[in-house]
Amino acid sequence: MTSSPVITIDGPGGSGKGTISRILAQKLGWHFLDSGSLYRLTGLAARYHAIALDNEPALETLAAHLDVQFETDEQLQGRIILEGEDVSDLLRGEECGNDASRVAVLPGVRRALLERQRAFLRPPGLVADGRDMGTVVFPGAQLKIFLTASPEERANRRYKQLKDKGLNVNLDNLLKEITERDVRDSTRSFAPMRPAPDAVVVDTTGMGVDAVVERIMELWREASGA
Numbered sequence: 001m002t003s004s005p006v007i008t009i010d011g012p013g014g015s016g017k018g019t020i021s022r023i024l025a026q027k028l029g030w031h032f033l034d035s036g037s038l039y040r041l042t043g044l045a046a047r048y049h050a051i052a053l054d055n056e057p058a059l060e061t062l063a064a065h066l067d068v069q070f071e072t073d074e075q076l077q078g079r080i081i082l083e084g085e086d087v088s089d090l091l092r093g094e095e096c097g098n099d100a101s102r103v104a105v106l107p108g109v110r111r112a113l114l115e116r117q118r119a120f121l122r123p124p125g126l127v128a129d130g131r132d133m134g135t136v137v138f139p140g141a142q143l144k145i146f147l148t149a150s151p152e153e154r155a156n157r158r159y160k161q162l163k164d165k166g167l168n169v170n171l172d173n174l175l176k177e178i179t180e181r182d183v184r185d186s187t188r189s190f191a192p193m194r195p196a197p198d199a200v201v202v203d204t205t206g207m208g209v210d211a212v213v214e215r216i217m218e219l220w221r222e223a224s225g226a
Helices: 017-028 035-048 057-064 096-101 105-118 133-137 151-164 170-188 209-224
Strands: 006-010 032-035 070-071 078-082 126-130 141-147 200-203
Touching: 006 017, 006 133, 017 126, 017 133, 017 170, 017 209, 032 035, 035 057, 035 070, 035 078, 035 126, 070 096, 096 170, 105 133, 126 133, 126 209, 133 141, 133 209, 141 209, 151 170, 200 209
Parallel strands: 006 126, 006 141, 032 126, 141 200
Antiparallel strands: 070 078
16 A cells, blocks of 8 residues: 555545645646545435435445546546546535535445545555545555644635535535534544544644645655655
8 A cells, every 4th residue: 555655635524635635636746536525426326326325235335336437637627427427516515525424434335435545546646635544544654634624714615615616505504514524524433534643733724725735745845855
């Protein structure tokens, strides 16, 4: 797992880890893993196939055999294809996020997706974004980051993001959903969301994207001796 370098970026929803991870991967010329999309895809596929979100055996089988492709165009815009359908925008919705949080508490689903996630690691390196990248999926990563921000800040970011997409959202509802998801993700019995013992915690409250990226690049230069 550690023949190529890995930077893991863990943290709760709205902490900025997706945006930050993509930029880091682009700057370093590395591959990028959005692990959360795999859980969102599992939840979405479950709805497509009328599988209950607490049916662990069926969900484990579904997760192990997801018909999915990840594509990137010349402008570095990613597309996610599920069973032949472009679901990139659909996956960003709050319903998919909540479904992902529900299926992610199931050990069978996490086991099914573990090797699929590790397969993303190949030269020249990988930036892995998720909630248990540094604790479970890539415990030998050379640099582990845990991004966080206040729930209010994360709700406001999500509100702006969804509004910019033309979606009708309620800020109070977003804050409630984020808080509930934090509790689910951090208290699940299998692979709970928490910083790895050797992770660097970066609070992004009040920080711009460029400042966060530069902080992590600085940490990587120190870790790699570059």
